[in-house]
Amino acid sequence: MAVGGIGSGMTDIYDPQFVKTVFDRCSDRYITFSLICSFGFTERWRQQCVAAMPSPGAGGARGYDLMAGTGEVWPHLLKRFDDIGSITVVDISSGMHRRAMERLHAHRAHRIEFIEDDVLASDLPSESADFVISTFGLKTFNPEQHARLAALIARVLKPGGVFSMIEASDPKGWWLRPLYLLHLKVVLPLIERILLRGAQDFAMIGTYSTNFGNAAGIAATLRSHGLEVEFSKYFFGCATGVSGRKVGPSS
Template sequence: MDRRARGHDEASEDIYDAKFVKGVFDRCSGRYIAFSLICSFGFTERWRRQCVELMPTPQAPNPTGYDLMAGTGEVWPHLLERFPGLGAITAVDISTGMHLRAMQRLHAHRAHKIAFIEDDVLASDLPDASADFIVSTFGLKTFNREQHARLAKLVARCLKPGGVFCMIEASDPKGWWLRPLYLFHLKVMLPLVERMFLRGARDFAMIGTYSTNFGDASHVAEMLRGEGLEVEFKRFFFGCATAVAGRKPGVFAPS
């Protein structure tokens, strides 16, 4: 196992284990939206919008698809704004708390458009060739390299011929002259904010740990290409976020 996948604060837990990830985000769910928005200075919302803008247009007139590691569903308004004819979104997330937060507080009026599967994405049995689109915003970091390879296979398997995808993640901006300040923000400031204002020093700090461990999405791009998908890799704001977008080759066949 990747050495980076072992432990947090000298503990021996595997931070990429599905139960560990579920616990982190269940405990974070109540304050996740505000914490993410404030501590990213609003960039997470901007990057979600840019993720949807980067995704190629689905060929189906009323596309249906998956939001993987869906969290609180903050990408859904951007999807529905760009694709007003969108048929349905199936959100897949391991965290009960994040989904309840999404549907009770944010998206009750969109419930007719949203279905939910509470499951570890990598253990789910999503049907083959069932999606016109797949999107994921800020969920890649909770997987290690071996899990990313499994995710690439799932994306390739679940997309219909001609289906499209885009996934974005906070990344390590190597080469940027302000990288030390960025890493200081992730590794020092986020835990400090949590200790001072959120009565804890573990769960939100894990988001910084996951992000710095992740690196960037370039290796995910190569894995997706290895599964036969057409892939574009893109950096945002000096590499502080990176995305992969593309299409599954083939001709769209109306159902």
């Protein structure tokens, strides 16, 4: 899928190495920029993503945070389920993981294992997870990659295992949508260009978000793999999410 990207010519913005480069470059500023420019909604949405996930069951649950970024969901996850045994985080960006462990989560390092890899190329063991969570990583995949992700989640979850994912979305039908899109496509790139003198990486994140649409497509794909799925909208559809479980003896 070739679309316009950063620089000249046509660039596949969903190529794993392109995604890695974007997030490696913006990793040092990602936490502050995303919190301020979303007016704090990204933090609230992470909390809501954790709240939407069914309980992973008995203590010592082990699971994956996919496209984990800076790991900002971990405090919410460990607060709600304080008896989680371990979280294995998978992210393609070494810069994002370094930021997560240095600034936010060094005191939780004994419960967190990191895999630096394209999640779709990772050889994660089948039926190895009690839970899977992902916040704001879905937008970096195209529909074909979403299908592969859904298959991966269905494979790695144990019977009765649970999941929850959330992503910034295009709030079609909301009367303030034009202002939302203006903020995403014009204001944020302008802030980055003037104040951060960046390489338009945060503008690229805006492009990913508007291309994504909403989580209805991946909800249908997850259902096609036999998972129970609930689709949710947050703040008039500015974010959407999916949550549910893999049907099995432990359900």
